[in-house]
Amino acid sequence: MGVTIDLSRAERWLGEEELAEAKDRAADLCRRLYAAEDKENVLGWRTKENSVLELGKIQEKAEEIRRRADVFVIVGVGGSNQAARAMIEALPRQNGPEIVYLGNTLSPYTIKKTLDGMKGKSVYIDVIAKNFETLEPGSHFRVLRQWMEQEYGRSDLAGRIIVTGTVGSRLEEIAGENGYLFLPFPVPVGGRYSAFTPVGLLPAAAAGLDIEAYLAGMEEARKDCTLHPEDNLAVRYAAVRQLLYGKGYDIEMMVSFEPRYYYFTRWWVQLFGESEGKEKRGIFPTSSVYSEDLHSIGQYMQDGRRNLIETFLSVKEPGASVVVQPCPEFRDRFDYLDHMDFGTINRAAEEATWKAHSEGGVPCIRFLADKVSERTFGEFYYYFMVSCAVSGSLMGVNPFDQEGVEEYKRSMFEALGR
């Protein structure tokens, strides 16, 4: 197992008996999650069989993209781009195309800047849109297609466009009519649970990431959750955060001392925010990157209202070494750092923060990866999805719908005359 959880600095706010009861309830929900029949068509993410579709086609196309593209554009929003982006931004990559994101904004400045930056380059795009109704990816697909037609002409267009949507959607028809590669977005997998479907797999493979290791991580976590529903990382996390929520801790901030985990924390915010924030309930998820944000939000964490949970996303292996070399003649008063590696300095800052905040009254939870790798991403994503499903059910909400998002879309479509 490449990832673990430390709840010692959160459990001290909880009684032994209530903790045991909450764990039992969470374990029961975990068992039921795997025993359930999926009548509502929302549980496909539980297994590889229902998520990992068309792997052969994905790998073949990814190789072509890596050979021929200077730029690969991931067109998607919310659950349709976050998982892939989090991995691509966090993991080292060798060669391959520059990865660019569109379909996630309505800002003309950003759209133009992105298009201008691609001028004269060989561009491939993957349009990811479950039902092909969302404004951002749908409108950007049109803009990109027209831009690409001007750049390459019709004959060299089809091979550069991949679309990922549900079977039977207009997107699939468009793919058929124009000769684009179509990849399935499985119906029983919602956007924010789609990390192991073609939604996450093609972008990750095109970026040159190790898909086998990623799926091995998923499988390891899946086995753990199915074989040990009574005590696994997902169940323990769900039980503790729900108990804390019941005691008035209604904001949870995921923090990391690794800026490369920034997009991972955004994926987590989306997963929990969209799954739990409903019916006037839910823990408000947010995120920060330390040590930078210690100089802003750190003040509040230490000394503000005590309704906060702080969840650390930590990693054992820093992945690089930078040693501070002595420089006595400069007399900058930082000589106490001589010969120290930034790995040690960063760890010391993290330990100090963990201690100071928990002693200041913040329940702290720590997830620890042995290294930032495809495998630990696979484990984390799977555990968090199970935990979110369990946690949402403990809270009494449906973790798989997002009616609140639909509401703003309805009034926006009205304003735009759709």
Ligand code: PA5
């Ligand atoms: O998790 C979800 O379901 C959402 O965040 C969707 O992924 C997001 O709204 C994008 O939807 P679509 O893929 O249909 O464009």
